[in-house]
Amino acid sequence: MDDRLPELGDLEREVMQLVWAHGPVTAEVVRERLSRRLKESTVRTVLRRLEEKGYATHTVDGRTYVYQAAEPRARVAAKAVQRIVDWFCNGSIEEVLVGMVDNKMLDQQQLRTLADQVAKAKKARGVKKE
Secondary structure, three states, X not given: OOOOOOOOOHHHHHHHHHHHHHOOEOHHHHHHHOXXXXXXXXXXXXXXXXXXXXXXXXXEEOOEEEEEEOOOHHHHHHHHHXXXXXXXXXXXXXXXXXXXXXXXXOOHHHHHHHHHHHHXXXXXXXXXXX
């Protein structure tokens, strides 16, 4: 998956949420679970575009395409956040976190939990504490 994924439209985001939540899925399953009624051909077109953009992949089961996410939701979300951090804060994640605390989006407990998770992830990867 490309590190610079194209942005998604509203329908594409909704379809990807379904693929992440229920994948692997067929176009028919996606169509049935969408919040609005669409033709199956429209859903297949959206899924094909998601593949072209690098968000989804498919396998073939008989004559049916079965779609799954190309990357986990958390990884795609992290890439989107990185893009925002780069755009607005010149790459400073610290500036974003301070802004989130200042705007009461994160409290001290959530920050401690995040710090613990970061420490565990670094330890799991063998990264020394700075």
